[in-house]
Amino acid sequence: MSLIVLCAGGHAKVVIEALLSRGTRPAAVTDRDASRIGETIGGIPITGPDDDILKMDTASVTLANGLGNRASRSDSGLAGRRALFERFTALGYTFPVIAHASAVIASDAVLGDGAQVMAGAVIQPAARIGRNVLINTRAVVEHDGVVGDHAHIAPGAVLCGGVSIGEGAHIGAGAVILVGVSVGAGAIVAAGAVVARNVEAGGFAGGGRD
Numbered sequence: 001m002s003l004i005v006l007c008a009g010g011h012a013k014v015v016i017e018a019l020l021s022r023g024t025r026p027a028a029v030t031d032r033d034a035s036r037i038g039e040t041i042g043g044i045p046i047t048g049p050d051d052d053i054l055k056m057d058t059a060s061v062t063l064a065n066g067l068g069n070r071a072s073r074s075d076s077g078l079a080g081r082r083a084l085f086e087r088f089t090a091l092g093y094t095f096p097v098i099a100h101a102s103a104v105i106a107s108d109a110v111l112g113d114g115a116q117v118m119a120g121a122v123i124q125p126a127a128r129i130g131r132n133v134l135i136n137t138r139a140v141v142e143h144d145g146v147v148g149d150h151a152h153i154a155p156g157a158v159l160c161g162g163v164s165i166g167e168g169a170h171i172g173a174g175a176v177i178l179v180g181v182s183v184g185a186g187a188i189v190a191a192g193a194v195v196a197r198n199v200e201a202g203g204f205a206g207g208g209r210d
């Protein structure tokens with residue numbers, strides 16, 4: 001069974017590093033930019049566009065989502081990452097959980113398909129992490145935390161105990177979500193924000209102007 005990383009951007013480098021930390025060497029990275037074929041990223045060759053996957057049997061290959069996101073106040077930037085995951089899962093391909101060797105994951109935490117837990121992240125007991133979620137470098141999900149599908153908990157963000165993050169929400173780097181707070185689906189939390197009250201679906205918190 002070989003593993004292929006989709007999209008050769010900055011996030012792909014972090015995904016490759018997490019895989020290598022566990023002794024898994026991806027076979028290839030895909031990218032839609034044909035001019036990059038032949039380059040390497042993290043020591044792994046870029047071999048062609050995403051659609052090359054379609055020539056491969058679903059039982060012979062697993063995939064990793066290498067697409068990151070850039071959030072603004074009005075857009076989490078996560079749609080592309082979600083679409084990539086949904087397109088290939090609908091076609092029968094699987095995305096295994098990827099966890100860097102230095103991540104700490106409680107024995108009873110539950111992680112959905114394609115969840116990614118990067119270097120130094122900590123996921124505490126009874127946490128539930130959805131499909132295609134990105135728990136980025138050194139982020140913390142405390143006990144009983146819930147993170148909905150496709151959400152991104154950016155580097156160094158801290159979800160205190162019992163926090164709930166909705167599907168497709170973006171929690172910015174270094175943000176702190178206080179105990180028991182809910183952040184709605186698709187909401188955006190600015191880097192460095194301290195969030196003490198619930199955030200509505202599609203809402204925005206932090207960043208000096210809310």
Ligand SMILES: CC(C)(COP(=O)(O)OP(=O)(O)OC[C@H]1O[C@@H](n2cnc3c(N)ncnc32)[C@H](O)[C@@H]1OP(=O)(O)O)[C@@H](O)C(=O)NCCC(=O)NCCS
Nearest residue numbers: 071072073074154155171172173189190191192206207208
């Ligand atoms: C809050 C955020 C979403 C705003 O993005 P944006 O809509 O593109 O806004 P801009 O960058 O144009 O900034 C608009 C204003 O808010 C300020 N600002 C931006 N982010 C801020 C933050 N996190 N905290 C405080 N002020 C912030 C800017 O300085 C600017 O101020 P000004 O109008 O006085 O010059 C974004 O800055 C952010 O925090 N994103 C999270 C990034 C992240 O964690 N990425 C993880 C990558 S792995």
